[in-house]
Amino acid sequence: MAEQIVAAPPVVSFDYELYEGDPDHLITVVATPNLARPWIDPASLKLKHRIGRGSFGDVWLATHHQSGDDFHQSLEVAVKMLPPIKEDQIEKILRKFEELFVEIKQFQSVCWLHGITIMSGKICIATKFYEGSLGDRMARLKGGKLSLPDVLRYGIELAKGIRELHSIGVLVLNLKPTNFLLNDHDQVILGDFGIPYLLLGTPLRDSDMAFRLGTPNYMAPEQWEPEVRGPITFETDTWGFGCSIVEMLTGAQPWFGKSVEEIYQCVVINQEKPQLPSGLPPAVQNVINGCFEYDLRNRPLPADILHAFESSKNAVCNDGEWIGLGSRILIDKSNSGGYSTWFLSKDHLQVADTVRSRKALNSCRPETMAVTEGTVVGLEKDTDRNGFVLVRIHEMHNPRSVNISSLERVTCGLAAGDWVRLMENSKKHSSVGILHSIQRDGRVAVGFLGLETLWKGHSSDLQMAEPYYVGQFVRLKEHVFTPRFDWPCKRGGAWATGRISQILPNGCLVVRFPGRFVFGDVSNSFLADPAEVESVSFDTCPGVVEKYQHIEDFHWAVRPLVITFSLFTALKLGLFVRKNVGATLKKGRRNPQVHVDGHARDGPTGGNSSAWLPSPVANILFGEGAPTTAAAR
Numbered sequence: 106m107a108e109q110i111v112a113a114p115p116v117v118s119f120d121y122e123l124y125e126g127d128p129d130h131l132i133t134v135v136a137t138p139n140l141a142r143p144w145i146d147p148a149s150l151k152l153k154h155r156i157g158r159g160s161f162g163d164v165w166l167a168t169h170h171q172s173g174d175d176f177h178q179s180l181e182v183a184v185k186m187l188p189p190i191k192e193d194q195i196e197k198i199l200r201k202f203e204e205l206f207v208e209i210k211q212f213q214s215v216c217w218l219h220g221i222t223i224m225s226g227k228i229c230i231a232t233k234f235y236e237g238s239l240g241d242r243m244a245r246l247k248g249g250k251l252s253l254p255d256v257l258r259y260g261i262e263l264a265k266g267i268r269e270l271h272s273i274g275v276l277v278l279n280l281k282p283t284n285f286l287l288n289d290h291d292q293v294i295l296g297d298f299g300i301p302y303l304l305l306g307t308p309l310r311d312s313d314m315a316f317r318l319g320t321p322n323y324m325a326p327e328q329w330e331p332e333v334r335g336p337i338t339f340e341t342d343t344w345g346f347g348c349s350i351v352e353m354l355t356g357a358q359p360w361f362g363k364s365v366e367e368i369y370q371c372v373v374i375n376q377e378k379p380q381l382p383s384g385l386p387p388a389v390q391n392v393i394n395g396c397f398e399y400d401l402r403n404r405p406l407p408a409d410i411l412h413a414f415e416s417s418k419n420a421v422c423n424d425g426e427w428i429g430l431g432s433r434i435l436i437d438k439s440n441s442g443g444y445s446t447w448f449l450s451k452d453h454l455q456v457a458d459t460v461r462s463r464k465a466l467n468s469c470r471p472e473t474m475a476v477t478e479g480t481v482v483g484l485e486k487d488t489d490r491n492g493f494v495l496v497r498i499h500e501m502h503n504p505r506s507v508n509i510s511s512l513e514r515v516t517c518g519l520a521a522g523d524w525v526r527l528m529e530n531s532k533k534h535s536s537v538g539i540l541h542s543i544q545r546d547g548r549v550a551v552g553f554l555g556l557e558t559l560w561k562g563h564s565s566d567l568q569m570a571e572p573y574y575v576g577q578f579v580r581l582k583e584h585v586f587t588p589r590f591d592w593p594c595k596r597g598g599a600w601a602t603g604r605i606s607q608i609l610p611n612g613c614l615v616v617r618f619p620g621r622f623v624f625g626d627v628s629n630s631f632l633a634d635p636a637e638v639e640s641v642s643f644d645t646c647p648g649v650v651e652k653y654q655h656i657e658d659f660h661w662a663v664r665p666l667v668i669t670f671s672l673f674t675a676l677k678l679g680l681f682v683r684k685n686v687g688a689t690l691k692k693g694r695r696n697p698q699v700h701v702d703g704h705a706r707d708g709p710t711g712g713n714s715s716a717w718l719p720s721p722v723a724n725i726l727f728g729e730g731a732p733t734t735a736a737a738r
């Protein structure tokens with residue numbers, strides 16, 4: 106099959122045209138093959154030797170020979186040979202590459218692409234050969250780290266490269282110093298233009314590769330299992346950028362020395378973050394800390410990073426220490442409903458926008474909805490930061506000045522962060538998700554469990570869904586027999602009830618079961634599809650028994666406590682009854698007319714109390730020597 110594809114490659118056109126070469130060799134006017142076509146004849150590529158081996162394939166130094174009627178050219182290129190891909194997928198990758206090729210070639214901070222070919226059944230991507238990478242440079246330095254001015258300079262160039270790729274919808278997903286190449290002007294160039302993104306959704310032959318989408322030490326939490334903990338978005342690259350900056354500043358790779366499983370445990374399960382060194386300009390410290398937010402929506406975008414790095418560039422003196430005041434003040438998330446500065450600055454309000462008070466993120470905390478619905482009629486300066494807007498509220502004469510961070514834009518009845526349901530069910534992904542963005546023209550991006558990337562569509566495809574919040578009790582719906590994820594059962598076999606401990610950006614619920622007792626390291630946390638669960642509360646529990654059972658869901662200790670308490674109460678009751686019965690019996694002996702002869706007239710308050718109790722219970726309550734009817738006689 107691969108041979109068939111090789112035999113029928115995209116038509117190689119050698120039309121002549123003028124071009125301006127790669128950015129390092131500007132305005133070299135030559136006649137050259139048609140640059141809009143990425144296909145390279147494999148016979149024109151000669152591999153010389155391997156210069157590196159990465160998780161996404163080997164890199165070879167090669168010579169690319171090109172010739173036409175009146176030109177001949179031999180160029181040294183680097184060839185990235187991708188891991189084996191299932192044959193029926195190769196054409197798909199080639200097409201994807203062709204779509205990106207022309208656009209990527211216009212970028213200043215992304216490696217110069219020569220083209221693509223297939224050799225020995227493997228996809229090979231030829232790029233300009235650079236002298237080395239930032240990783241190589243760092244390895245040669247004492248301590249392996251760069252000075253702060255260099256980190257800021259390279260950081261700015263990198264953020265620009267990432268922003269360029271994002272502008273055409275490409276995620277890099279593999280940001281790390283060995284992928285940052287250096288050009289002749291000591292500028293950093295993105296060596297990986299998004300190969301993991303190119304391979305996204307492509308079944309690979311190597312099962313280990315299929316499970317990850319990047320280099321573990323630099324991978325964001327959602328990158329490990331994008332369908333489950335995703336989606337992967339532009340902010341996924343922000344995490345990788347933060348890891349690279351930490352490595353440049355400290356000389357130590359994040360999670361160095363840990364196995365892939367250990368890194369997964371640290372990043373995904375324990376939610377740990379790489380440690381930043383101290384003494385950084387506050388703006389840089391804020392933005393890099395923001396890169397390690399677990400919820401990707403709270404992370405900054407490359408534009409925010411550029412802003413912070415550029416504002417700090419001039420505040421750094423020669424010895425690498427920073428001078429002067431930092432720029433942006435970090436909003437304490439605890440005071441802003443769980444939203445970071447970066448989250449809040451992603452949507453800029455405009456005059457005529459409909460707004461309402463912002464609810465706390467993933468929380469049911471009752472908010473004072475100061476603005477249930479209003480219209481923005483005026484903006485203050487710096488509206489993307491921490492400014493104020495004038496809002497006209499229905500039935501209020503004068504517009505009110507409201508802090509921008511306490512408002513959310515409502516379009517077609519929806520605001521970013523709302524729970525939404527897709528009108529048409531899909532088998533592949535959950536029907537309930539979280540709205541990530543809504544444009545003023547109604548275009549939406551939604552995170553759905555089961556999808557690796559954001560679902561894009563129109564608000565008319567969605568309807569509001571019941572919101573979930575952290576702390577809420579949930580149980581699988583009755584009609585769900587085979588849930589998407591494992592879900593524990595109670596003793597009787599019914600689904601257990603758990604409590605939401607976290608909500609992932611795709612709506613996936615992390616549910617803990619405090620009512621279940623588990624030994625040792627056994628996890629008591631389960632994932633759940635929001636479309637498969639229903640809320641459980643005292644109000645929804647129909648009877649007393651159900652209400653009591655719901656109390657047991659709060660903590661596994663409730664049942665043993667209740668049993669102990671019941672036994673204790675029974676014991677106390679027994680002693681109380683025994684005392685009273687004893688007194689009555691004594692009275693009865695003194696008064697022989699009291700006739701103790703049978704069940705009908707005996708009762709708990711009269712005669713021989715133990716007579717109406719089964720003898721074992723009587724023994725427990727009154728002791729072995731308790732008087733039975735016969736003994737009494």
Ligand SMILES: Nc1ncnc2c1ncn2[C@@H]1O[C@H](COP(=O)(O)OP(=O)(O)OP(=O)(O)O)[C@@H](O)[C@H]1O
Binds near residue numbers: 162234297
């Ligand atoms: N265009 C290039 N010019 C010069 N050197 C390159 C080029 N592309 C990659 N390299 C170097 O080749 C080596 C291997 O690169 P490669 O990207 O395969 O490995 P990696 O970065 O460790 O892994 P990954 O496959 O995850 O990207 C690196 O040291 C890198 O700097």
